[in-house]
Amino acid sequence: GVEVGPQPQGVVRADTVDKMRKIVKHGLDFVQLFNEGREFPPCTIEVFKIMEKVDYPRNKNDEVIAIIHPKLQDQDWQPLNNGDRLFLTLDGEVIAYKADCTVYPTFINEAAYYEKKQAFVKTVKVKLTATHIRSSVL
Numbered sequence: 001g002v003e004v005g006p007q008p009q010g011v012v013r014a015d016t017v018d019k020m021r022k023i024v025k026h027g028l029d030f031v032q033l034f035n036e037g038r039e040f041p042p043c044t045i046e047v048f049k050i051m052e053k054v055d056y057p058r059n060k061n062d063e064v065i066a067i068i069h070p071k072l073q074d075q076d077w078q079p080l081n082n083g084d085r086l087f088l089t090l091d092g093e094v095i096a097y098k099a100d101c102t103v104y105p106t107f108i109n110e111a112a113y114y115e116k117k118q119a120f121v122k123t124v125k126v127k128l129t130a131t132h133i134r135s136s137v138l
Helices: 014-035 111-116
Strands: 043-054 066-068 085-089 094-096 120-130
Touching: none
Parallel strands: none
Antiparallel strands: 043 120, 066 085, 085 094
16 A cells, blocks of 8 residues: 555645655556566665654643644654754643654644544654665566
8 A cells, every 4th residue: 555645634635646646656667667577776765764653741631731833743754853842732831852863753743643642653764775676587
């Protein structure tokens, strides 16, 4: 499967559908070329690895007591550094990110994840390297 987003639930966005079509076409092109015996050279790609799901701050009754900070909203895949703003309490208090490493949050404030107690997901950038490949069936 291919998941392309983010986009609001129940909404079909033309730009997102276009991205989905392009990625599926690239995947099918690769399969065709691979099946034809094309050799692909070694390559390195930067990807995001999921590290941790982060919940909203909650009180002792398990009620949400803070919302995503406006500076974090719509910043999927952007670096989040120590001291950056994460949450804003209903009283106006800022809750900052505290950690030694930069992360790249995604699925920030997604409605589909509220019931799963997920404010966002922390990811880190990693590089994957592949050796050359070629179909052995010809």
